[in-house]
Amino acid sequence: MSETVLVTGGAGYIGSHTAMALITAGHKVVVVDNFVNAKPDALSVVAELTGVEIPIIDGDARDVELLTSVIEDHGVTAVIHMAALKAVGESVEMPLEYYGNNLETAIATLQAMRDAGIYKFVFSSSATVYGDPESCPIPEDASIGATNPYGMTKEMIEVIIRDLAASDDRWKVTALRYFNPVGAHESGKISEAPLGKPNNLMPMIMEVATGKREKVMVFGDDWPTADGTGVRDYIHIMDLVEGHVAALEHLDVQEGYEVYNLGQGEGVSVLELIRGVEEATGMQIPYEVTGRRAGDIAECVADPSKANSVLGWKTTRDIAQACRDAWNSQ
Ligand code: UFG
Secondary structure, eight states, X not given: OOOEEEEETTTSHHHHHHHHHHHHTTOEEEEEEOOSSOOTHHHHHHXXXXXXXXXEEEOOTTOHHHHHHHHHHHTOOEEEEOOOOOOHHHHHHOHHHHHHHHHHHHHHHHHHHHHHTOOEEEEEEEGGGGOSOSSSSBOTTSOOOOSSHHHHXXXXXXXXXXXXXXXXXXXXXXXXXXXXXXXXXXXXXXXXXXXXXOOSHXXXXXXXXXXXSSOEEEEOSOSSSSXXXXXXXXXXXXXXXXXXXXXXXXXXXXXXXXXXXXXXSOOEEHHHHHHHHHHHHTSOOOEEEEOOOTTOOSEEOBOOHHHHHHSOOOOOOOHHHHHHHHHHTO
């Protein structure tokens, strides 16, 4: 069935691409965002590309009354909750802001849904809940234990929605554990444009490719991996957001709470990603190996088989395409 989906935090990199995928799949989108870490531009592009208007409410997802009225005024039938602070390092410096913002936005959103009588909820979780995994690829039932306040907020919200689903069987709730989203929509018109210095590898490589920065700092080449640099599961952003559409549509037949990994299932090292961008751009990307970054882990790769079989969702874009699309969006 066609849903009207409130995407909290929907103006960001993942949110704007999610809006694109939802509209393409025939759903309607309403966004609430406070624009602390995003600009409205990406959603304007989505509206332009799809020819569909997206109501955007500049507001805080901690405001239950605001959310309730948005749900009622726009006939919202489901929520994808993305509004959150998301920088791991910053979360260690500012734990109160992270616990406060991330937990309060989630709880307020759920309260507003209950007040308005809607119960379909998809939550942006993260592979960071696995902490330093015992082995890779990681299945959903692996032990969890986040190692920083940002990750703890994801873990705690997973517990909250699990308990909520257990309390009332009208709730259908799904946590999506993202691995490392990269790339951009094939139009090249929506990009990952972090405000300030990028924390993540791909936006950093892009800033070097565009000449904004001199070189990529590679955080350690003494990890227990094939080439000594960190290994991650980079997933094309369009595959990731199509996973959201699949998870949302699956709520029709779902009971209670479920959790899914959204990853490609393949590990790529820092040096391999740099090489991928070199191939996509035909440029040389200068880099320098420096010390390890505090809190980093050697390897984090998904076992996506649950999402593949239950949601009928699979990634269809490889890392080469992600590098081309990331570059194209610059
Ligand atoms: N890296 C560098 N140089 C940089 C940035 C990153 O060498 O300038 C390396 C990191 O050490 C790591 C890899 O590139 O080996 C990926 O780092 P990212 O910061 O891009 O991503 P992380 O895997 O550390 O973190 C991401 C998200 C988090 C999320 C986590 C889940 O940013 O929000 O994945 O696994 F929690």
